[in-house]
Amino acid sequence: xxxxxxxxxxxxxxxxxxxxxxxxxxxxxxxxxxxxxxxxxxxxxxxxxxxxxxxxxxxxxxxxxxxxxxxxxxxxxxxxxxxxxxxxxxxxxxxxxxxxxxxxxxxxx
Amino acid sequence: xxxxxxxxxxxxxxxxxxxxxxxxxxxxxxxxxxxxxxxxxxxxxxxxxxxxxxxxxxxxxxxxxxxxxxxxxxxxxxxxxxxxxxxxxxxxxxxxxxxxxxxxxxxxxxxxx
Numbered sequence: 673x674x675x676x677x678x679x680x681x682x683x684x685x686x687x688x689x690x691x692x693x694x695x696x697x698x699x700x701x702x703x704x705x706x707x708x709x710x711x712x713x714x715x716x717x718x719x720x721x722x723x724x725x726x727x728x729x730x731x732x733x734x735x736x737x738x739x740x741x742x743x744x745x746x747x748x749x750x751x752x753x754x755x756x757x758x759x760x761x762x763x764x765x766x767x768x769x770x771x772x773x774x775x776x777x778x779x780x781x
Numbered sequence: 782x783x784x785x786x787x788x789x790x791x792x793x794x795x796x797x798x799x800x801x802x803x804x805x806x807x808x809x810x811x812x813x814x815x816x817x818x819x820x821x822x823x824x825x826x827x828x829x830x831x832x833x834x835x836x837x838x839x840x841x842x843x844x845x846x847x848x849x850x851x852x853x854x855x856x857x858x859x860x861x862x863x864x865x866x867x868x869x870x871x872x873x874x875x876x877x878x879x880x881x882x883x884x885x886x887x888x889x890x891x892x893x894x
Contacts (some may be wrong), residue, residue, distance in 0.1 A: 704880040715872055715885040716824070760824070764880040767837045768814065773823040 687781050691748040695761030695772055698742065705737055707746045708760040709764050710774065716760055729734060734742035753780045783807075785886035787873050792862055793892045802858045802889045807873030811858050812884060814876075815848060817869040824872065831879055832854060863893045 675698040685691045693707075704723055708716035720735040722728045722744070728735045734747040744763075748755055760762040786805040794800050806813050806862075826840035830850040841847070842860040850856040862866055865874050876883040 690826075706882065708885075713868075718882055718884060721882050746872045751873050762883075764883075766880050767828045767831070768822075768840070769874075769883060771816075771824040 674770040676761055676770045678761050678775050680773060680775060682776040682778060684745075684778045684780055685751050687753060689751050689779075691751045691755065691777055691779070693746040693759050693761075693775050693777070694747075695744045695746075695763075697761075697763045697770070698744055699746070699763070699765055700739075700741075700742065702720060702763045703764050704764040705735070705744045706762040706764070706769070707733075707735060707744075708762060708771075709755075709762055711759045712757075714730075729754055746776075751777075753781050754777045755779050785852060785873055785875050785884055786870075787886035787889050789889060790887065791890045791892075793894060796865060796893055797862055799859065799861045800863055800891065802871050802891070803885060804856045804858070804861075804873030804875075805875070806854065806856070806885060807877075810875035810877050811853065812876045812879055812881070812883070814874045815856070815858050815875065816872045818872060818888075819869045826870075827858070840841075859891060862890075863891075865893045868893045 677713040707720040710716045722735040722737045732749045736745045762769045811863045812833045813830040829837040845861045848858045870888045872888045874885045875885040
């Protein structure tokens with residue numbers, strides 16, 4: 673069974689701090705890795721994609737991928753109250769995306 | 782259109798009725814996915830379409846669920862003889878290629894009473 677595991681949280685950080693979200697996956701054949709943000713009552717919104725080992729930065733967000741350890745992470749720098757949401761890790765092997773159950777993040781002003 | 786469009790946004794139906802949910806993917810996207818999300822739960826895969834290939838139906842929970850994609854574009858998810866446990870948000874996503882970035886529509890909230 674292909675699994676994606678995330679810490680369910682909740683994770684609370686003060687405004688301006690770095691939030692660190694982690695994800696592990698079980699299928700070594702996974703090709704693509706994504707982070708989605710989901711506000712309460714809304715659909716998931718893609719915020720980062722990463723396909724190869726290493727870091728990928730986009731504004732305040734940095735995704736990190738380590739295929740040997742089957743580990744994906746998301747760092748949010750200078751966290752803002754508007755970052756408060758559930759963050760979903762998603763892994764694709766081709767024909768579908770496998771989602772973690774999400775980590776709830778609260779940024780405290 | 783600019784994004785994935787789903788209709789209706791909300792649907793309330795009586796137990797035992799059939800419902801149809803529509804998804805209009807981003808133009809040019811060959812891959813289309815249906816997921817559902819029950820309250821407070823994760824995303825459950827339902828079905829995947831890629832171009833003209835046979836769909837991956839491995840996630841459909843019962844034979845009451847079916848989906849089609851006409852002309853490689855618009856998709857319709859049909860639930861027959863709805864049950865209360867079918868109540869959930871049904872999400873459609875599309876991507877330009879297999880395993881590429883997928884973008885979700887706003888979802889259809891289905892309530893079976």
